[in-house]
Amino acid sequence: MKVGFIGTGSMGSMLLDAFIASGALMPQQIFASNRSLEKVNLLAQRHPGLNVCSSNVETVKNSDIVFLCVKPLQYKVLIDEIGNEVKPNQILVSITSPVQTHHLESVLTCKIAKIIPSITHLTLSGASLCMYGSRINAEDRLLLEKLLGFISRPLEIQESHVRITSDFSSCGPAFISFFLDQWIQAAVEMTGIGRENLTELAGEMLLGTGKLLTEGGFKPHELQERVAVPGGITAEALALLKQSLDGVFHQLISTTHAKYDEDLSKCNTLFGDSKT
Ligand SMILES: NC(=O)C1=CN([C@@H]2O[C@H](COP(=O)(O)OP(=O)(O)OC[C@H]3O[C@@H](n4cnc5c(N)ncnc54)[C@H](O)[C@@H]3O)[C@@H](O)[C@H]2O)C=CC1
Numbered sequence: 001m002k003v004g005f006i007g008t009g010s011m012g013s014m015l016l017d018a019f020i021a022s023g024a025l026m027p028q029q030i031f032a033s034n035r036s037l038e039k040v041n042l043l044a045q046r047h048p049g050l051n052v053c054s055s056n057v058e059t060v061k062n063s064d065i066v067f068l069c070v071k072p073l074q075y076k077v078l079i080d081e082i083g084n085e086v087k088p089n090q091i092l093v094s095i096t097s098p099v100q101t102h103h104l105e106s107v108l109t110c111k112i113a114k115i116i117p118s119i120t121h122l123t124l125s126g127a128s129l130c131m132y133g134s135r136i137n138a139e140d141r142l143l144l145e146k147l148l149g150f151i152s153r154p155l156e157i158q159e160s161h162v163r164i165t166s167d168f169s170s171c172g173p174a175f176i177s178f179f180l181d182q183w184i185q186a187a188v189e190m191t192g193i194g195r196e197n198l199t200e201l202a203g204e205m206l207l208g209t210g211k212l213l214t215e216g217g218f219k220p221h222e223l224q225e226r227v228a229v230p231g232g233i234t235a236e237a238l239a240l241l242k243q244s245l246d247g248v249f250h251q252l253i254s255t256t257h258a259k260y261d262e263d264l265s266k267c268n269t270l271f272g273d274s275k276t
């Protein structure tokens with residue numbers, strides 16, 4: 001199997017690094033192009049044998065599966081460039097939420113999947129969110145999920161839920177890191193403890209909490225009940241958080257969805273879609 005990557009910025013390079021680190025792909029199986037070739041050359045230095053393509057068309061011509069790792073509003077130009085080169089048996093994978101599978105199916109003859117990755121795949125963890133276009137068959141799904149299974153836990157979702165699920169799996173690492181950053185900063189200021197020790201400790205705590213929620217069978221409310229001894233310290237602090245953060249998560253979801261709607265509307269215009 002040969003796999004192409006168009007766009008080797010943050011996500012394209014992360015996926016490529018993870019697939020190689022996990023043993024899913026050898027560099028020789030990978031074909032990559034980027035607007036500025038410098039980024040692909042750097043990847044080829046890191047992964048000897050990786051095929052540097054000087055154009056996106058070259059990447060498409062050489063690949064069975066192609067991951068399109070550009071930003072939402074960069075898709076249409078890219079599709080116009082490669083559209084005539086794709087073959088019906090090829091699988092093109094979009095990794096961005098606002099570009100709809102029907103947008104891509106309306107202008108391309110190949111098979112379309114939408115898979116939203118997460119920075120967590122760098123440590124071969126986290127969920128990848130899978131949505132499939134109408135031309136993807138059972139064999140294609142197995143192939144994609146086997147590949148993604150090397151670096152993540154593939155989860156099939158409805159495309160209508162792509163934003164809320166991406167909020168958790170893809171934006172979540174940034175949101176949780178923000179929370180930890182603020183907490184650590186306050187701890188450093190108020191107690192004089194070293195930032196590095198605390199950051200390491202916070203990471204271990206997060207890892208353990210993640211395991212309790214996945215392998216451990218706990219629900220978030222059960223964990224709170226188990227830790228917060230009645231009349232104890234955690235209960236006091238949880239009451240404070242409950243009061244201080246009242247409404248914040250509704251606002252957070254409204255914010256991510258408003259930005260998604262804005263990008264979706266622009267993508268609809270770019271792809272000539274008046275449906276939504
Ligand atoms: N950053 C994250 O954690 C996540 C990002 N995403 C999605 O991934 C997509 C890419 O995000 P990033 O990698 O962070 O962006 P980025 O800006 O780091 O990478 C995009 C790359 O595409 C290249 N590019 C742009 N147009 C091109 C073209 N026509 N041909 C070839 N290369 C081209 C750029 O030079 C750049 O290297 C976005 O749509 C984002 O929504 C999805 C899940 C998580």
Ligand SMILES: O=C(O)[C@@H]1CCC=N1
Pocket residue numbers: 166170171
């Ligand atoms: O911030 C963004 O637009 C992307 C989408 C999901 C994570 N990062």
